[in-house]
Amino acid sequence: MRYRWKSLFALATVLGLVAVACGGGKAKTTPSASGSLAGTTITFSDSLAESEVAAVQDLLTTFQDQTGVTVKLTAVTAADLPQKLSVEVDSGQHTIQLFAQDNLALATLVDQDLVEDLSDIQIPPEITPALIPQKFDGKQYFLPYRPNVRVTYVNTDRFSAAGVSPPQTVEDYKAVAEKLKAAGGSGKVTLSLADQPDTGPLGVTVSEWVVSYGGDPLILNDSGSVQAFTFLQGMWKEGDFAKESRLAKYDTEVDYLKGETSWMATNWPFTTAELAGADILDKFNVYEGWKGPARAAHVIGGEVLGIPKGVTGKQKDAAIALAQFLTSKDAQTVLVSQNSWPSVRSDALGEVPAEQKSTFDAIQVALADGWYRPNVVYWSDVEAAMDDAVTRIIYSGEDATTVLNEEHNKIAHAAKSKGATYPPTAT
Amino acid sequence: MSIAVTTKGFRRTRRDRLEVPLKLTFPLWVIGSVLLVLFPIYLIFMVSFAPGSALFGERPQLVVTNYTLQPWKDVFQTGGIMSPLVKSLFVASATTVLAIIIAAPAAYVISRLRPAIRYTVVIGLLVTRMFPEFTIGISVATQFAKWGLLDTYIGLILAHLIGSLPFIAWILVGTFETIPIDLEEAAHIDGASRMGTLIRVVFPIAAGGIAVASLFVWLYSWNEFLYARLMTTNQLTLPLKVFQAIDRGSSQEMATVAAILTLPIVLIVYFLQRYLRPGALTGAVKG
Numbered sequence: 109m110r111y112r113w114k115s116l117f118a119l120a121t122v123l124g125l126v127a128v129a130c131g132g133g134k135a136k137t138t139p140s141a142s143g144s145l146a147g148t149t150i151t152f153s154d155s156l157a158e159s160e161v162a163a164v165q166d167l168l169t170t171f172q173d174q175t176g177v178t179v180k181l182t183a184v185t186a187a188d189l190p191q192k193l194s195v196e197v198d199s200g201q202h203t204i205q206l207f208a209q210d211n212l213a214l215a216t217l218v219d220q221d222l223v224e225d226l227s228d229i230q231i232p233p234e235i236t237p238a239l240i241p242q243k244f245d246g247k248q249y250f251l252p253y254r255p256n257v258r259v260t261y262v263n264t265d266r267f268s269a270a271g272v273s274p275p276q277t278v279e280d281y282k283a284v285a286e287k288l289k290a291a292g293g294s295g296k297v298t299l300s301l302a303d304q305p306d307t308g309p310l311g312v313t314v315s316e317w318v319v320s321y322g323g324d325p326l327i328l329n330d331s332g333s334v335q336a337f338t339f340l341q342g343m344w345k346e347g348d349f350a351k352e353s354r355l356a357k358y359d360t361e362v363d364y365l366k367g368e369t370s371w372m373a374t375n376w377p378f379t380t381a382e383l384a385g386a387d388i389l390d391k392f393n394v395y396e397g398w399k400g401p402a403r404a405a406h407v408i409g410g411e412v413l414g415i416p417k418g419v420t421g422k423q424k425d426a427a428i429a430l431a432q433f434l435t436s437k438d439a440q441t442v443l444v445s446q447n448s449w450p451s452v453r454s455d456a457l458g459e460v461p462a463e464q465k466s467t468f469d470a471i472q473v474a475l476a477d478g479w480y481r482p483n484v485v486y487w488s489d490v491e492a493a494m495d496d497a498v499t500r501i502i503y504s505g506e507d508a509t510t511v512l513n514e515e516h517n518k519i520a521h522a523a524k525s526k527g528a529t530y531p532p533t534a535t
Numbered sequence: 536m537s538i539a540v541t542t543k544g545f546r547r548t549r550r551d552r553l554e555v556p557l558k559l560t561f562p563l564w565v566i567g568s569v570l571l572v573l574f575p576i577y578l579i580f581m582v583s584f585a586p587g588s589a590l591f592g593e594r595p596q597l598v599v600t601n602y603t604l605q606p607w608k609d610v611f612q613t614g615g616i617m618s619p620l621v622k623s624l625f626v627a628s629a630t631t632v633l634a635i636i637i638a639a640p641a642a643y644v645i646s647r648l649r650p651a652i653r654y655t656v657v658i659g660l661l662v663t664r665m666f667p668e669f670t671i672g673i674s675v676a677t678q679f680a681k682w683g684l685l686d687t688y689i690g691l692i693l694a695h696l697i698g699s700l701p702f703i704a705w706i707l708v709g710t711f712e713t714i715p716i717d718l719e720e721a722a723h724i725d726g727a728s729r730m731g732t733l734i735r736v737v738f739p740i741a742a743g744g745i746a747v748a749s750l751f752v753w754l755y756s757w758n759e760f761l762y763a764r765l766m767t768t769n770q771l772t773l774p775l776k777v778f779q780a781i782d783r784g785s786s787q788e789m790a791t792v793a794a795i796l797t798l799p800i801v802l803i804v805y806f807l808q809r810y811l812r813p814g815a816l817t818g819a820v821k822g
Contacts, residue, residue, distance in 0.1 A: 151768060157783050182768050185782050195673060195765050199680030203768035359785055 146176025320400025
C-alpha cells in the first residue's frame with residue numbers, strides 16, 4: 109500500500125514536470141499590428157549585461173507592436189556563436205534569425221560562410237561613416253548596431269584626499285598611481301587583465317597601451333610595444349597596480365570600484381548604470397582617460413548585426429526589418445538614454461539623462477581617438493601571445509624585448525598557418 | 536606481525552610505533568580533506584548570500600555576517616531561472632529512466648554471454664567513451680538539427696543518451712555478473728518466465744548497482760553542457776544559465792545560479808546514499 113502511494117506520488121511529480129515543461133511560462137502576447145510580416149516569429153541573439161536587457165526588450169516590444177513580428181531575445185556569447193551558427197547553417201534549421209556579434213569576432217563568421225550578404229541593404233546616411241562595419245571582399249555582411257568604448261572611472265573622494273586629479277598623460281598616470289598607493293597602503297589602480305578568449309579584457313587593455321605608445325598589437329615586438337610593456341612592468345614591480353588586476357574584467361571592475369578596492373579603473377560604460385543602481389554614481393568622475401606618448405587609444409568595441417546564411421522568406425525580411433529598426437533614430441535614442449550606449453547615428457544625441465551626461469561626453473571624446481581592432485583570423489593567437497607576455501614581463505619581470513620577440517614569432521607562425529597575410533598592412 | 540617476547544618485555548612492532556602518531560594525525564587528515572572538498576561549495580553559497588562590499592571591499596570576508604537575499608530574489612524574480620531548472624530536471628530524469636530501461640536488459644544479456652564475447656563487447660562500449668564529446672558534438676547536433684530536434688526536450692534527451700548508455704551498460708554488466716545463475720534457474724523451476732525472472736529476481740538483487748548507475752547518469756545529464764549549448768537557443772538548461780551568468784552577470788548572480796545547480800545534487804545523493812557503499816555495484820548474493 110505504502111509502495112503504491114510512493115509510486116503514485118512519483119508519477120504525479122513526473123506528470124507535473126511534464127505539464128510545466130510543455131505548457132508553462134508566461135502567456136504569449138498576440139502581436140497587435142497587421143502587415144506583411146505579421147505573425148512571423150524570429151529570435152534575436154544579443155549578449156547583454158543584465159542592466160542592458162530591459163532597454164533592448166522594450167525596443168523589441170515596440171517593434172512587435174508596430175509590425176506584428178514576435179521577437180524572442182536570447183543570448184549566445186561571441187565565442188559560441190560561430191559553432192552555434194555552424195550547426196544551424198549546415199542543417200538548414202535556424203533558431204536564430206538575427207544576431208549581434210562583437211565587431212572583433214567577425215572574420216570567423218565570414219570565413220566559415222555563416223552569414224548572409226547584406227550588400228543590398230541600404231545603410232541610412234545618418235549613420236556615422238566611421239562606424240559602418242568593414243566590408244569583406246567588397247561585400248557588406250554586417251550592419252551597424254552599437255559602438256562601444258571604455259572610459260575611466262575615478263573615485264573623487266579618494267582623489268581629493270590624495271591630492272591628485274585625473275591623469276592626462278602616462279607620466280601623470282604613474283604619479284597618480286604612486287600617490288594613491290601611498291594614501292591607500294597598496295596599489296589602488298586596476299588594469300583589466302583577466303584573460304578571456306576572443307573578446308577578453310586583457311586583449312583590450314594591452315592593445316590600448318601598445319597603440320598609445322605607437323606600437324602595433326599584431327606585431328607586438330616593435331618599439332612601441334616594448335616601451336608599453338616596460339612601463340607597465342615598472343609600475344607593477346613598484347606595486348602601483350592593485351593585485352586584483354589579475355582577475356579584473358568587466359563585471360569585477362564594477363565591484364572593485366563599488367568596494368573601493370580600486371580608486372581608478374577603465375571599463376565599459378555599462379559601469380555607469382551599475383554605479384547609479386548602487387546609488388554611488390555621484391562619487392565618481394567619468395572621463396575619457398589619458399594620452400600615451402604617441403596618442404590616446406581606445407579600442408572600439410561594440411556589436412554589429414548579421415543574419416545567418418540560409419535564413420529566407422518572411423523570417424529574413426523580418427530580421428532585416430528589425431535590424432533597420434534597431435538603427436533607426438528612435439531606437440538609437442532609447443539605447444542612448446537608457447543604456448548610455450553611444451549612437452551609430454549623428455542625429456540621435458542629446459537625450460542622455462543628466463546623471464549620465466559626463467559618461468556620454470567621455471564616450472564621444474574617446475570615440476574620436478578610437479582604434480579598430482583588425483579582424484584577422486589569428487586574433488586569438490595574438491591574445492594568447494599578449495597573455496603570455498603579461499605573465500612573463502609584467503608579473504614575472506622578464507626582459508620585455510626578449511619575450512616580445514618570442515611572442516611575435518608565435519603570432520607570425522600562427523598567421524601563416526591560417527593562411528593570413530603577415531605582417532599585416534598598417535592599421 | 537610477530538611480537539617477540541623477551542625477558543625484558545615486549546618488543547614493539549612497527550605498527551605499534553605508528554599507532555600513536557596515526558591516532559593523532561588521522562583525524563586531522565580527515566578534517567583537512569573534508570574542508571578541502573567542502574570549501575568550494577561553501578564559497579559558492581557564501582558568495583550568493585554576500586553583499587558586494589563583503590566580497591570586493593578592501594578586506595574580503597571569509598565569513599559573511601551581513602548576508603543578503605537580494606541575489607536569490609533577483610534570480611528567481613527576473614533571472615528566468617524556473618524554465619531552465621524545470622528543463623534540466625526533466626531532461627536529467629527522463630534520460631536516467633530511459634537509460635535504465637534500455638541499458639539494464641542489454642547489460643544483463645551481455646553479462647550472460649561467453650567471457651570472450653562479453654569482454655569484447657564491454658571493451659567496445661568503453662572505446663566509445665574514449666573520444667572527447669567535442670569531436671562528435673557538432674556532427675551530432677547538426678544531424679539532430681536536420682531532424683528538427685533543436686530546442687526540444689527529446690533532442691537533448693537523445694543527445695544525452697549517446698554519452699550515458701555505454702557508461703551505464705558497462706557498470707551494469709559488472710553488477711549482473713555477480714548474480715548467480717542458480718537463482719535464475721531456481722526461478723525457472725518455480726515457473727517464472729524469462730522476463731518475470733529478470734524483473735522479480737535479477738533486478739531487485741541488482742537494485743543497488745542500478746541505483747548507483749542511475750545516479751551517475753543523472754549527474755552527467757544534469758551537468759551536461761556541450762549538447763545543451765549546441766542544441767538550445769531559447770530553452771536554456773541550468774548549466775547554460777550558469778554560463779550565461781558567468782559571461783554577463785555579477786559574481787553574486789553566478790554564485791546563486793551555481794548554488795541552485797548544486798542543490799538537487801545534494802538532495803539526490805542524500806536520498807541515495809544508502810546505496811553508495813562498497814559492494815553496491817556487486818549486487819547481493821543469496822543462498
